[in-house]
Amino acid sequence: MPNDATAVDALLDAAPCGFLSFTDDGTIRASNAMLRDMVGGDRDQLIGERVESILNVGSRIFYQTHFFPLLKLHGRAEEIFLLLRAKNGDDVATLCNAVRRERGGEWVTDCVFIRVHERQKFEDALLRAKKAAEDAQQVADEQRRQVQDANDQLERQALELELSQQQLLDQADELEAQSEELLRQRAIADDANRAKSAFLATMSHELRTPLNAIGGYVQLLELGIQGPITDAQADALGRIARSQRHLLRLINDLLNLARIEAGRVDYNLEPSALKDIADAILPMVEPQLSARRIHCEVNVPPDLTVMADREKAQQILLNLLSNATKFTPADGSVTISGAPDHEQPDRICLEVRDTGMGIPAERLAHVFEPFVQVDDSHARRAEGTGLGLAISRDLARGMGGDLTARSDVGVGSSFTLTLPRAVPVP
């Protein structure tokens, strides 16, 4: 007669499910035939083994983190899916019910395992579906992130645009303020200039009247009308007369300049033959030229016609010729030549060239400024006012032309008056 334990073992072996019993430290105490069949191995091999040795890796972790803690907490666990690990390496899918209880002075867990075949397939399919869902979610997340990035970038660009628009607006405001300020300053400068010109014009007029009187009385004295004069007195009167003439010239020039600057000069522009202008002026300078034995050559073709105010063109030429005479030593030469402008076909040039002392390059740029005289010596100053070239250039520009200068020290100077051609170039 088999004893009770053997009978129970036989019954357990015959049960249609796997049976396993293990202690709290995981040591296997008992198993039945079905379980051994599932994992492969005999009874003696399993007893004393650790329960983890018959679980696959995932189930082993699950056993430690969930299954056993659950048993300790509730004393039982039902329908737990576990993958057993067969000796040949196969995974065996099972559902497990377990009960933990005290027996013979120690805590023991008894489990039954029922094989499941379909569930594994479903779980696999579920896992695959879950994986696909996760992948799709990842793609969606990535796309959402890209959209978000693009959105962020757009927002940044919009902000930048707004900023630069604001900057532009600020700059425009600043420019407007600056141009308003410029206009205001220009208005102030114009006012000041007008006041200066008006003052000069008035003063020049007021000064001319007594100066003319001085000149007149000197002449009367020189003529002996008031009685005979001594040689010394005649000499003194000569000096007074020269100073009076110089002052008068200076004041006349000042008056002219003030008028031009105040825009109070009218230009009577008409076609004029350049040769006529030269011919009208030459007799005026001939006495000085011959007094200094300066040879004068005129080369102005008769067919050159300029659009100019004849009187003003003559005034310019007179100034250029008197300068050339003044600053050219005896036996030198002065050449007056007219020709079409090579660079601007609608202009005509009248050049006055001398073989005089010349003007140093650093002073040349300033000779057109009022009161500039290259030679500052008193003797030179007495001869001129330093206003002639300033007036001449203003007049030339007033007629739509210009006045320019070139010079080589010790070789000579050349002043060129450019005027618009009268007949338009076809």
Ligand code: ADP
């Ligand atoms: P002014 O002759 O009355 O002094 P200008 O304005 O006509 O005044 O000339 C300014 C200065 O330019 C002169 O003082 C002189 O120093 C210089 N200058 C003008 N023309 C000549 C020239 N042909 N040769 C040398 N220097 C000249």
